[in-house]
Amino acid sequence: DSGVTQTPKHLITATGQRVTLRCSPRSGDLSVYWYQQSLDQGLQFLIQYYNGEERAKGNILERFSAQQFPDLHSELNLSSLELGDSALYFCASSTHPGLAGGGEQFFGPGTRLTVL
Amino acid sequence: GENVEQHPSTLSVQEGDSAVIKCTYSDSASNYFPWYKQELGKGPQLIIDIRSNVGEKKDQRIAVTLNKTAKHFSLHITETQPEDSAVYFCAASNGQGGSEKLVFGKGTKLTVNP
Secondary structure, X not given: OOOOEEEOOEEEEOOOOXXXXXXXXXXXXXXXXXXXXXXXXXXXXXXXXXXXXEEEEOOOOOOEEEEEOOOOOEEEEEOOOOHXXXXXXXXXXXXXXXXXXXXXXXXXXXXXXXXX | OOOEEEEOOEEEEEOOOOEEEEEEXXXXXXXXXXXXXXXXXXXXXXXXXXXXXXXXXXXXXXXXXXXXXXXXXEEEEOOOOHHHOEEEEXXXXXXXXXXXXXXXXXXXXXXXXX
């Protein structure tokens, strides 16, 4: 158990809908990263938040957004869903914000999104 | 941006044999290289990592080597056991912009046959 929790575990929805995925980082971790895992694209970085502020952005679609709340949990919002958005969505947390030397990222169990 | 290539995509070994997985990266500024193990239905689990100021790191049966000149790093698992069967991912990060966002390889499915 990494200490990172994600809910829900599974999510089935229809095209055009909007969903919210939730992540609680390990106790004491200030950074939350979101990744998407699909068969064709592999594991891809979406976005990072550090202590409530956006720190880095990857190839995240404009239909997707995220935020980190004062209690440090994070939510990933996916809207106008398409079939191709079906994937596993992971969040990871780390202590260090990316200073020289880096910080280990610990992954949650993921949310499996199925868009029908 | 960074690109990480991982080989082989599948690897089958007999229990007790060694397994080696290799990765190359393109961004010479990358300075952090973790390895993750992912079992079916679970999230990636960090098993070992190495930073650019170190050439080799070992933790019991697993070791990682880094060649910065050639821009490649490898995972070595000795005395493999059936429970080592999983998908292994290498990753790289350059820490730029204060972010340790990871760029992952495509993964290697390791099967250890009893």
